[in-house]
Amino acid sequence: MISASNVQNEFPALSQHKPSLIKTDTDVPLTIAVNAIDENGERVEKHIACERPLTVYLNWRPIVTLMTLGARAESLALGYLKNQGFISDLKQLESVIVDWDVNSAAIITSESTADLEEKLSEKTVTTGCGQGTVYGGFMDGLDDIVLPQPQLKQSMIYSLLKNISAYNETYKNAGAVHGCGLCQDDKIVDFVEDVGRHNAVDTLAGEMWLKQDTGNNKLFYTTGRLTSEMVIKVAKMGIPVVLSRSGATQMGLELAQKLGITMIARAKGRHFLIYHGAENVELDAIPPKRPAKTS
Structure with missing residues (x-):
């Protein structure tokens, strides 16, 4: 081998x-680098x-x-x-x-x-x-996990989303990858891209383990959906907050509720949805309401 x-x-x-x-x-x-034909019939x-x-x-x-x-x-x-x-x-x-x-x-x-x-x-x-x-x-050890209750601010979430956009170099260059970030407040501690979102979270878990870093004061960001497997891995890393650009699944939400993880999804620009743990987020930067659509 x-x-x-x-x-x-x-x-x-x-x-x-x-x-x-x-x-x-x-x-x-x-x-x-590969060759492709674009919509104008030109080789690029x-x-x-x-x-x-x-x-x-x-x-x-x-x-x-x-x-x-x-x-x-x-x-x-x-x-x-x-x-x-x-x-x-x-x-x-x-x-x-x-x-x-x-x-x-x-x-x-x-x-x-x-x-x-x-x-x-x-x-x-x-x-x-x-x-x-x-x-x-x-699934071993899930019942023994006790996560701290985080204190977040809406303004911090917006700042983090802005800062993290500078880290997805492979996606900007080639697409076809997911990104996961280990964050503290609005700072990005580490960021990993991979063709699979689970590879990215496992890589961060391995890095944290080698450095003997704790997750109790961290936030986990991902471009991928928040499934049960993702939520379990984040809980095992000791991280109390998940923030995703994508959505959440039913079992992912149920596990976040059981494990006490603050779950925020569909986060892009000035928009996000808090599916669990709203009491842990101070809404200090509420954007102006969009005008109602007229028929």
């Missing part, structure tokens, strides 16, 4: 609680998003193959395994090996994963683009 002869140790001594990261020196492009050169498989291994056991853009594969693999309930203790991680020559990411731990085969046998097909399957450990 992964050859030790063509990899390099990028940061082997981060700390005793972080794994060593071994990566090939092969760069993968996020977009490629445009960029499209790359899409490639990444097989995630846990102690050399293949777990899943994700279709991904290819950015930050080590964090994507870690976040995926953590969110799915395969690993939970950062101290167990020994190394992360990413080899794009064979499209693989291997996570090596000091201990075997409890009930691994049982978890792998329990699959649920989901709406997740780029993934589409959750395993038996995905």
